[in-house]
Amino acid sequence: xxxxxxxxxxxxxxxxxxxxxxxxxxxxxxxxxxxxxxxxxxxxxxxxxxxxxxxxxxxxxxxxxxxxxxxxxxxxxxxxxxxxxxxxxxxxxxxxxxxxxxxxxxxxxxxxxxxxxxxxxxxxxxxxxxxxxxxxxxxxxxxxxxxxxxxxxxxxxxxxxxxxxxxxxxxxx
Numbered sequence: 474x475x476x477x478x479x480x481x482x483x484x485x486x487x488x489x490x491x492x493x494x495x496x497x498x499x500x501x502x503x504x505x506x507x508x509x510x511x512x513x514x515x516x517x518x519x520x521x522x523x524x525x526x527x528x529x530x531x532x533x534x535x536x537x538x539x540x541x542x543x544x545x546x547x548x549x550x551x552x553x554x555x556x557x558x559x560x561x562x563x564x565x566x567x568x569x570x571x572x573x574x575x576x577x578x579x580x581x582x583x584x585x586x587x588x589x590x591x592x593x594x595x596x597x598x599x600x601x602x603x604x605x606x607x608x609x610x611x612x613x614x615x616x617x618x619x620x621x622x623x624x625x626x627x628x629x630x631x632x633x634x635x636x637x638x639x640x641x642x643x644x645x646x
Contacts, residue, residue, distance in 0.1 A: 476514065479504075482522040483531035490522045490530055540638040545629055551646035552625040556618050562610045563602075565594040569614045577611050 477495040485491055485505065494504045506519035522530055560569040567573070577592075584590060584604050591599040592607065602610065628644055635641040 476518065479518060479522070479527040481531075482527050482529075484533040486533050486535070490519055492518070492522060492527060494518070535638050537635075537638055537641065540641040541632050541635065544632050544641050544644060548625060548628050548632070548644075548646055552621055555646075556621050559595050560610075560614055560617060562613055563600070563606065565598070565600050566596070567592070567594050567600075567610060567614075569617070574611070574614050577607070577614075581607060581611060 475497050477497060479492050479494045480501075482490050482492040489505050489507045491503065491505050493501050496502050504515075504518065506515050506522055508516060508519050510516045510519065521527065557570040559566045561567075580590065581604075584607065586604060589601055589603050590607055592602050592610070594600050624646075628646065631644050632641055635644070
C-alpha cells in the first residue's frame with residue numbers, strides 16, 4: 474500500500490497507534506497501526522510512528538464516559554459485596570446474602586407468634602432465637618441496605634457529574 478504521509482499519532486487503550494494516513498486515492502483516512510499487524514505496511518507505520526517520524530505519539534486518554542462506566546461498575550460491585558456480607562447479631566455472625574434473607578422471610582411467614590427457632594450461624598452452630606429476635610435479625614439485614622443504598626446513589630451521582638477522568642477515578646467506595 475502506498476502511503477504519502479501520516480499525522481496525529483496517538484496510542485490506543487490496547488497499545489496500537491491510531492493515526493491519519495494520506496492515501497493516494499482516498500486522501501486522509503484513519504488507520505490503526507500495530508507491531509503485530511499481518512500487513513507489512515501496518516508494522517512499518519507503527520515502527521515509524523514510535524520512532525517519531527510523524528511527531529510525538531500522544532498518550533492514550535480514556536474517554537470520560539468510559540471512565541464513568543467503569544467506576545460505576547466498581548461501585549456496584551462494592552455495594553453488592555457489602556450488602557451481601559455476613560452480619561453480626563447477638564454475638565453470632567450470620568449469612569446475610571439474598572438467598573439467606575429470602576429463606577428467612579419464608580421461615581418467618583410460617584413461624585407462629587411466640588415460637589422460637591434454631592437458626593444456624595456462619596460457622597454452622599445452631600443459635601436459639603425467639604420470633605422477636607428472628608425478626609430483629611431479618612430487620613438488621615434489611616436496614617443495613619439503606620445506608621449502603623444511599624452511599625451508592627451519592628457516589629454514582631458524583632461519578633456522573635465529574636468533569637474529568639481524574640475526578641472520576643478519585644471516587645471510591
